[in-house]
Amino acid sequence: MTTPFNPEADYPDPRDDQQRAVDRLGSSAQSDALTDFGLNPHATINEMIEGIRAARLRIADLEPEDPPIQFDVVPAPPPRDPDQPNMGIVILVARGEMLLRVPAGGPGGPDEAARAGGTGGDETVPAWQRADGQLLALGYRQVSDDFPAGLPLRRYQAEGKEPEQLVAERDRIRAETGAEVDINYVATLGHLVKADDYPRETAAHRCYSAEWIRCHRVTRDITVAVIDTGINHRGRTDGWLTGIPQDPTNVDPLDVFPVEERNGRIVRGDGLLDLSAGHGSFVAGTAEQVAPAAAIRVYRKVDTQGFGKIEDIGRAMVQAAEDGADIINLSLGTRTVDDQPPLAFTTAVEIVHNGWPDVVIVASAGNTGLEVPMFPAAMDGVTGVGALNPDLTAAPWSNYGDWVDCSAVGVGIVSTFVHGYEPHAEHGVTVTEYFRRNSWAVWCGTSFSAPQIAGAVAQLCQLHDIPPPEALDRLLNGRATLAGYGCVVPILPGT
Numbered sequence: 001m002t003t004p005f006n007p008e009a010d011y012p013d014p015r016d017d018q019q020r021a022v023d024r025l026g027s028s029a030q031s032d033a034l035t036d037f038g039l040n041p042h043a044t045i046n047e048m049i050e051g052i053r054a055a056r057l058r059i060a061d062l063e064p065e066d067p068p069i070q071f072d073v074v075p076a077p078p079p080r081d082p083d084q085p086n087m088g089i090v091i092l093v094a095r096g097e098m099l100l101r102v103p104a105g106g107p108g109g110p111d112e113a114a115r116a117g118g119t120g121g122d123e124t125v126p127a128w129q130r131a132d133g134q135l136l137a138l139g140y141r142q143v144s145d146d147f148p149a150g151l152p153l154r155r156y157q158a159e160g161k162e163p164e165q166l167v168a169e170r171d172r173i174r175a176e177t178g179a180e181v182d183i184n185y186v187a188t189l190g191h192l193v194k195a196d197d198y199p200r201e202t203a204a205h206r207c208y209s210a211e212w213i214r215c216h217r218v219t220r221d222i223t224v225a226v227i228d229t230g231i232n233h234r235g236r237t238d239g240w241l242t243g244i245p246q247d248p249t250n251v252d253p254l255d256v257f258p259v260e261e262r263n264g265r266i267v268r269g270d271g272l273l274d275l276s277a278g279h280g281s282f283v284a285g286t287a288e289q290v291a292p293a294a295a296i297r298v299y300r301k302v303d304t305q306g307f308g309k310i311e312d313i314g315r316a317m318v319q320a321a322e323d324g325a326d327i328i329n330l331s332l333g334t335r336t337v338d339d340q341p342p343l344a345f346t347t348a349v350e351i352v353h354n355g356w357p358d359v360v361i362v363a364s365a366g367n368t369g370l371e372v373p374m375f376p377a378a379m380d381g382v383t384g385v386g387a388l389n390p391d392l393t394a395a396p397w398s399n400y401g402d403w404v405d406c407s408a409v410g411v412g413i414v415s416t417f418v419h420g421y422e423p424h425a426e427h428g429v430t431v432t433e434y435f436r437r438n439s440w441a442v443w444c445g446t447s448f449s450a451p452q453i454a455g456a457v458a459q460l461c462q463l464h465d466i467p468p469p470e471a472l473d474r475l476l477n478g479r480a481t482l483a484g485y486g487c488v489v490p491i492l493p494g495t
Contacts, residue, residue: 011491014207014208023200023412023414024412027495030197030412031411033197034197035396055259057070063266068259071092071094072095073091074163081371089335091334093166094311096166098155098169098170100153100181101128101179101180103128104147107147130177131181132154135173140158143157151315186334187310189276189302199441201417221295223296223326224294224458226298227301227317229277229278229280231250231284232246232254232277232278232280234251237438243295244296244298255271255272273418273421275305276303276305278441279331282448283447284296284451287329293462294459297320308332313332317330318351326360326468329362330376333366353381360383360472363382365384365449366446384486385405385407387445387449388411390412392488394485400484407485409492410446413443414440415440415443419439420434452491453491456489460474
């Protein structure tokens, strides 16, 4: 007989009152930073994003190998609800890039030569070929394979295209050809909503031994894929994270920016942790706490400043499913200019569910405190996860809406972090915090609610030898609900 899954009993807080009080100071400051609406609540973070954009443009010609993502900024449309504040949020798009869906197995219909000439109104030419011809006529050049494996999206790039021009040309090509064409958006990690929501070091690492979770009999092998900044457990000796495969393709390099040219050499980093360094390690550690017997595989598709092209993320989703992932966690997201799901995500989700129907995809709802959809969390076929306070009320900065399926505590989550020095602004003063080799940190965000749900699904699969979709149903069915935040699922205690 299997042991039941009781999150409240299985995941008690091992910290004493003194440690919780210390950690609560940090989590309260983080939550306040995320909640601060003000007159222009995104002024600081948008200024920072603009600074990052400009710095990357300056080094665009300096790095022929592994160049940083170049992106442009589009102001998000104002909220449709007049009662909601205009948060001044921006949407990021890959600079000059467009995506076109093509046949997965190669061309069908007229010969590929059709792309070189007419698009016009010849309906005998497939829509994607007519769109291809229009993109080339508008000055785009194809910069990917003709028929990419895994994710059948061609990528095109054009110089000098303003983001508003990309949107207009996308809409025109869609209307004239009926093809699936879209902008290559740039997804960000949720904490980029506020620069002051940075991790705080905690001494709770003394409490979280690998034995603190009650042991269960495992009846099924389960793999959780984490698509994020990568993993970094070098130098870790406490047993956490070290079972997760780490290699040059997925290691979080931690310190990449700034990139400068000095005496004819390219120099990366400044000895400090980058803005989003360690995010993937924190997310993976959160999933590991909830499902310690699950295999966790991490894919690095977001850089250390928290930016990732959705095309790359979509490819990683398909790759994870091909590699045997049962559950895919995405603690990231983007808004779109028309509040419709972006092509790279819709294509990836469709391919995953058609090829591997038992895979469950979990994504964080975002930290803007608005009802507008965040993708991929708001998509059909994806479990969108919001954030709660430790008392199970709604976190004021969590996104919400009928597209949010469930919520877990996202305030003051304690998890594994990385070794290094991290600077942050505190009341206008730069403070540098040190994280030891076996560090644990306190952090807030829907980024850390989502992996709890992913881990809980994995745990239920292992306890009852059931597939992930059934485990997800068991996890959510019969639970209390909170309007706009879905089912209330208390797992890790938060702070």
